[in-house]
Amino acid sequence: MSVSPAFRRRRTLTLAAAAAAAGALTLTACGSGGTSGGSGDTKFVTGTGGIATVAKxxxxxxxxxxxxxxxxxxxxxxxxxxxxxxxxxxxxxxxPCRAEAPYLAKVSKEMKSKGVEFVGINTRDTDKGPAQKFEQEFGVDYASLYDPIGKLILRFPKGSLNPQAIPSTIVLDRNGKIAARALMALDDTKLHQMIDPLIAEK
Structure with a gap:
């Protein structure tokens, strides 16, 4: 069956649109990200500071x-x-990751004695060298899982507080459950806004 030139043009335009959409998603990475409001399905609420939380x-x-x-x-x-x-x-x-790194390094040291552990997930670095240099430059002394193609990131369940931008910060409670998320670069004040309520939980 022969394919008409008009059909071929439409198919080309459709593929180009799909490629453009994929490119747009890529461009949103390494930005401030967005915020998702809560719903009946997700059960999380995003506060005015861009930090989303879930009730215990x-x-x-x-x-x-x-x-x-x-x-x-x-x-x-x-x-x-x-x-x-x-x-x-x-x-x-x-x-933005470089902007927040000194705060993460600082707060991780301050909070260790209170039962708080920091773990990085390094992504889209095709070689470990630049990631290692980054950690040295900013005094990051906690471990980072190496996830160059984002396999670990994709394991977060849909409808949860999953990472949707780079940087993203997610806080787990003492039971290993997802409690809070920020889709932006953080300073020490915002880190404490995420962590301190969980320290107070009984």
Whole structure:
């Protein structure tokens, strides 16, 4: 069956539109991201500061997050259950990630004695070298899982507080459940807004 020139043109335009949409999604990465309002399905609420939270009884379990770190060791986030875990999705190439890195490094040191652990998820760095240099430059002494193609990020369940931008920061409660998320670069004040309520939980 022959294909008419008009059909071929329409098909080409459709493919071009799909490619443009995919490109737009890529461009939203390494930005301030967006905020998602709560709904009956998601059960989370985004506050005016862009930090979304979930009530204790409505939280979902975090996915299995394990593998090799940027420095070549092995890490399983499940082994940190019983502690509050701050997960930060970052890339060495990302300007907002560089802006927030000193605050993450500072707060991670301050909060360790209160049962708070920080874990990075490094993504879209095709080589570990730039990621290692980033950690050294900003004094990041907590481990980061190496996730160059985003496999770990995609494990977060739909409808949960999943990472949707780079940087994203997600906080797990002591039971390993997803409690809070920010889709933007954070300073120490906003980090405390996410972490302190979970420390106070009984």
């Amino acid at each position: 009884g409505d939280r979902q379990n975090a996915p299995e997050l394990s593998g090799a770190t940027v420095d070549g060791k092995q890490l399983d986030v499940a082994s940190l259950k019983g502690k509050i875990v701050v997960l930060n999705v970052w890339g060495s190439w990302c300007a």
